[in-house]
Amino acid sequence: MKDLFVLGIESSCDETAASVVLNGHKVLSNVISSQIDIHTLYGGVVPEIASRKHMERIDRVVKKALADAGMSADDIDVIAVTYGPGLVGALLVGVSYAKSYAWAYDKPLVGVHHIEGHICANYIEHEDLKPPFLSLVVSGGHTHLVNVADYGKYEILGRTRDDAAGEAFDKVARVIGLGYPGGPKIDKVSYDGDPTAYAFPRAKISENEYDFSFSGLKSAVLNELNALQMKGLSYVQADVAASFQQAVVDVLVTHSMAAIDEYKPECFAIAGGVASNTHLRKAMEEACAQKGVRFCMPSPIYCTDNAAMIAVAGYHEYIAGNTSGWDLNAVPALKLGQR
C-alpha cells in the first residue's frame, strides 16, 4: 500500500495540537500548545477562554507540525480532527479549521472520536499491536473499560457512574492545596507519602462489576480532612495524596484484572491522561505480568491530549472507508463507536 501521511488536529479541551503521522504509527511531528498556565489561574478549564486560545493558536500549531515534519500541505493525504466528545466551543475551532483546510487543499476529511484517539495512541510505539485487546481509558473526562473488538469497533464493558478518574485527581489535589492540574502533582508528591496512612474506600458497583465510582472516594477524603480540622489536627499532604492515589490505582487494577479473567485477551492496554501516572503504570504492568497477559502503554506524551493519537485513529478510520462530509460538526457528548 502507498504511504499515507495523516495530519491530526486536536482541540477538544485545553490543548491545541497538531501532528503528522506516517502509515498510522510513525510520528513525524507532534506539536502541543498547552493552555494549562492560563487555566491554572482559575483552578480548572474555563471553556470560553479555551475556545479563544484555540482560535489564536491553531494556525501556528498546524504550520509548525508541517514544518517539523518537513512537509507542505500538498504532501498530506488525509486530515483527521477530533469532533467529540469535549467542550463544544473548543471542538468547533478544530473542526472548522480542519474542514477549511481539507476544502482548500482538496483532501479527504476524517472526524475522530477523542477516546478512540486515546486508545489508538498505543499503536504508535507498539507496531505489532492489533485488535482484539482490552483497554482501560482513564482521562479527565472519561473512565472506560473497553473491549477493542476490531479497528473502530468498541464494546464498553464498564464506565464511571460519576466522576472520571482524572477529575477525582484534580478535585482532591485542589482540596489538599496542590492546585491544578492535580494528577501529575499527586503522582509526584505521593513518593513522599504513606499509601496506607488513610483507609479510603474502594467502590464496587453491584449491577456491573466493571463500572467505576469515584465520587464517594472524593467525599471520603473531604470528610477525613474536615474531621481533622474540627479536632484542630493537621494532616500530611503527601500521606493524603498517596492514600487517595492508592485507592484509585487499586480500583482500576482490580476491575481491569476481573475483565482480563473473563475476556482472556492477549493484550491489555492503558490510555488517557491518567495512564501517565507512574504508580498506575507500575501496578498495571505487575498485575498483567502475574496474569501472563501482554501489557501495553503509550509514552506519557501520548497519554495526555495530543494530535498524534488523532492522526493514528484517523488513519484506521480512513483505510476502513470512513470519511466525513462538509457537514461534520462538533458533538460534545459523542458516544464511542458512533459515527
Ligand code: KG4
Ligand atoms: O487525557 P487528558 O489529557 O485529557 C482528557 O481527555 O481529559 O487527561 C487529563 C487528565 C487530568 O485530569 C490530569 O490531572 C490527569 O489526566 N493526569 C494525571 C497524570 N497526568 C495527567 N493523573 C494522574 N497522574 C498523572 N501523572
Ligand code: ZN
Ligand atoms: Zn483526552
